[in-house]
Amino acid sequence: MRKQPVTIVTALTTLSLLVLAGCGTESGRGSDGAAEAGSAVQSDLPLTDVRWSIESLSVDGKKTAAPAGASVEIDSKGRVSARTGCNSIGAKATIDGDTITVGEKQSTQIGCPEELAAFEKALDGAFEGKLKAKVEDKKLTLTSAGGDSISMSAEKPVPLVGTGWTVTSLVSGGTASSLPKDKKGESGKATLTFAKDGTVSGSLGCNTFSAPAKTTDSTITFGPVRSTKKICPEPGMSLERKLLKVLDGKVTYEVHHRELTLKAADGTGFGAAAGTPAK
Numbered sequence: 194m195r196k197q198p199v200t201i202v203t204a205l206t207t208l209s210l211l212v213l214a215g216c217g218t219e220s221g222r223g224s225d226g227a228a229e230a231g232s233a234v235q236s237d238l239p240l241t242d243v244r245w246s247i248e249s250l251s252v253d254g255k256k257t258a259a260p261a262g263a264s265v266e267i268d269s270k271g272r273v274s275a276r277t278g279c280n281s282i283g284a285k286a287t288i289d290g291d292t293i294t295v296g297e298k299q300s301t302q303i304g305c306p307e308e309l310a311a312f313e314k315a316l317d318g319a320f321e322g323k324l325k326a327k328v329e330d331k332k333l334t335l336t337s338a339g340g341d342s343i344s345m346s347a348e349k350p351v352p353l354v355g356t357g358w359t360v361t362s363l364v365s366g367g368t369a370s371s372l373p374k375d376k377k378g379e380s381g382k383a384t385l386t387f388a389k390d391g392t393v394s395g396s397l398g399c400n401t402f403s404a405p406a407k408t409t410d411s412t413i414t415f416g417p418v419r420s421t422k423k424i425c426p427e428p429g430m431s432l433e434r435k436l437l438k439v440l441d442g443k444v445t446y447e448v449h450h451r452e453l454t455l456k457a458a459d460g461t462g463f464g465a466a467a468g469t470p471a472k
Contacts, residue, residue, distance in 0.1 A: 244450045245333060246348040247277075252315045252341045260312055262466070264348060266450070277313055279305035284320065291327075295320045319343050350450045351467045353408065354387045358395075358453050358465035363435060366460040373428035383436055385465070387413075393440075397433040399425030404440060413455070414443045439463055 247263040249256055263277045284298040298320060305313060319341045327334045333345040360383035362369040372383075385395035393406040393415070400423050405416030418440055425433065439457050446455045456462035 244348040244350075245345040248344045248346055250312070250315050250319055250341075250343055252319055254340075257312060257315055260309055263312075265345065277309070277316060279303055279309045280313055282313075282317065282320070291325060292323050294323050316343070348450060350448065353446070353448050353453065354389055357384060357386050357468040359384050359468055360398075360436065360463050360465045362464040364454065364456060364460075364462040364464060369464055373432055375426065375428060383432065384468075397436050399423055399429045400433060402437075402440075408446075411445055411447075412443055413446050415440050435461070436463060 245265040247259040247265070249258050251257075260277065265276075280301045280303050282298055282300045284295050298317065300313075300317070319335075319337060321337060323338055325336045327336070331347050333347075335343040335345075360372065362371060364370075383396055383398040385393055387393045387406055387408065391405060391407060392403060394403040395401070397420065400421040402418050402420035404418040407414045407416075418437060420437075424430075439455055439462050441457070444455050444457050444462065446453065451467040453465045453467070454462060455465075
């Protein structure tokens with residue numbers, strides 16, 4: 194079989210492309226609707242817009258659970274990305290049947306907490322040389338010649354209503370920034386949950402709140418917000434003011450797998466990540 198060079202953003206995602214070889218075909222299409230030559234991929238799961246959740250690594254016989262949010266994703270344009278909770282990894286690889294040979298790797302160099310750094314070191318070590326890929330029961334396993342393995346599964350998207358959301362970033366136009374931190378380096382934990390009765394409630398980081406919330410497929414219209422009136426230290430109060438500005442009137446929203454983005458008419462907003470479903 195002729196070897197095919199593939200350039201990837203992450204080694205994990207290249208393997209996701211590989212292991213989807215199975216039954217069924219998903220073909221890329223040009224602007225005229227015709228299938229593009231060489232773009233067909235054998236797959237028993239949708240290839241694009243599927244997020245693969247990393248469950249665990251087994252290196253030198255030791256199994257390590259992956260941190261929350263560690264995942265791999267391929268978008269509809271064929272771009273791929275991976276998140277480990279801190280840094281990202283990139284590489285070039287060659288696919289030959291169900292074998293992938295990982296070449297020189299690159300990664301960002303963000304300083305990570307000790308536990309995340311240990312996971313990333315183990316992940317980096319698992320991507321050496323030739324790897325075998327296997328899909329079974331919608332789970333993806335990648336195994337090296339030495340027996341090290343990476344286990345992943347297809348991650349289901351979550352609904353807007355009934356999911357507990359934790360605010361993770363502030364948005365201005367097309368730019369997202371991290372939440373402000375106090376002198377201890379900690380950011381406030383703001384949360385919100387949309388209920389089936391057409392309301393939203395949660396925490397602004399210090400004060401709790403509730404409000405009417407009328408939702409459509411792409412917009413949310415917030416009614417008057419009621420909140421407690423505690424005086425909170427900075428930067429908590431600044432964060433609350435920014436969140437309350439977004440929770441005022443009509444905003445647009447998008448749920449992408451386990452991430453929620455809300456934007457007001459002026460382009461300001463916030464991003465949130467899904468937690469456990471609300472009861």
